[in-house]
Amino acid sequence: MSDEELPAVFEAVSNWGRWGADDERGTVNLITQEVTARAAAEIREGAVVGFGSIDLSGSLASAEPQTRHxxxxxxxxxxxxxxSATDFVGIDYHGVHTSxxxxxxxxxxxxxxxxxxxxGLVRSTGAEANTIEAFRDGIATRGVLLDIPSLRGTAFVEPLSPIVPEELDAALAAQGTDIREGDALFIYVGRSAHRAAVAGEFVDGALQVAGLDASCLPWLHAKGIAVLGSDGANDALPRRGGAERVPVHVGAIVYMGMPLLDNAALDALADACRERSRWNFFTAITPLAISGGTGSPVNPLAIF
Structure with a gap:
């Protein structure tokens, strides 16, 4: 999708005013009490898979500050x-190291x-609106994982081959699952396999990681997705061209009000889904209620 097409797409998927002028929860409003109660029926075995990760080693070899422990x-x-033992952890969590x-x-x-x-409401002292505190009660809903490498018959998705809406539909059909309004959708791209194959994700200082093409934004809006996550950055990076570096982040966060989960550790969850031939589950995401915070490290759970 070209830069010239993006403004019309952003306008088409906008949820500004949909839940009132004071709303700060965006698409999480789609997760009603009824949606959460129905999602609880996905728990049949009690098997739990955590899919968060914090890199303490600096092994991703990025130019951004490493996590300090x-x-x-x-x-x-x-x-x-x-x-007793005590420790300090400092995390620049908006980046490639941390879920x-x-x-x-x-x-x-x-x-x-x-x-x-x-x-300007995000000041040097912290944000005064749309903060992570809006999600202090957590996210509890039905989760769906789409395994794009399996669909493509590859070990991982190539960063320069973004995922398009037709593939999302094809993955749903191949996996025999569906999307329901208020679901959390997790897109598995096989990032760790790609990292191992190329011995590093940064080329000339630029991150190369697979993700969605901006053409997926209307699809996400139409399906009523509440939360989007990936083992990548959700956006395909680097883009083939254009000035808009992260259009999925812009369309989802700014216009739809859809919070994103970046850098999820989805390998174990993908394995659990493949073992069961089951791609939906109950999921819980509990960000820290950081005063004025722009996000939070998380260790989400999938419960089968």
């Missing part, structure tokens, strides 16, 4: 009686953020 107290020299949940104040377009609020 410092032991403040350890157990190497403790004596008799009570003792994280984007708040609706994370992305701007033409100086605006979700629900037509000015970008």
């Amino acid at each position: 410092v032991m403040l107290k350890d157990g190497e020299d403790v004596g008799a009686g009570y003792a 994280h949940f984007d708040a609706l104040c994370h992305v701007f377009y033409d100086g605006r953020m979700y629900n037509d609020r000015p970008a």
Whole structure:
């Protein structure tokens, strides 16, 4: 999809005002109590798969700040009686290292953020609207995973071959599952297999990771997806051309009000789905309620 086509697409998928002028939850409003109650019926075995990850090693070899893990107290020299260990973790979670949940104040377009609020409400002291605190009650809904490498017959999706809407429909048909309004949709691209094959994801300082083409935005809107996630960045990077670097982030977060889960660790979840030939499950995502925060590290759960 070209840059010239994007403004019309953004306008077509906009949810500004749909849930009122004061709304800060966006598509999570689609997850009603009834949707959550129905989703609980997906729990049949009680098997739980966590799909969050934080890279503490710097093994992704990116140019962004590494996660910092410092032991403040350890157990190497403790004596008799009570003792404890404590540590400090500092995370630049908006990037490629950490599974994280984007708040609706994370992305701007033409100086605006979700629900037509000015970008200036995100100040040097923190955000004053659309913050991660809007999701303090968590996300509890039906999850669906689409296995695009299996659909393509490959180990991973190539970054320069973005996923298009027809493939989303084809994956649903091949897996024998469906989408229901209020679902959380997880797109598996086989990122770890790609990383192993190319020995690094950064070429000349640019991240190369598979994801969706912007043409998928109307599909996501029409299906009533509440949350979108991937083991990649959701956007296909780098784009083949154009100035709009992350159109899926812009269309989803700014216009639809759809929070995104980036860098999910989906290998184990994809394996669990393949073993069961079952691609839907109950999912729970519980971001930290960081005051003024633009997102949060997360360890989402899938429960079969």
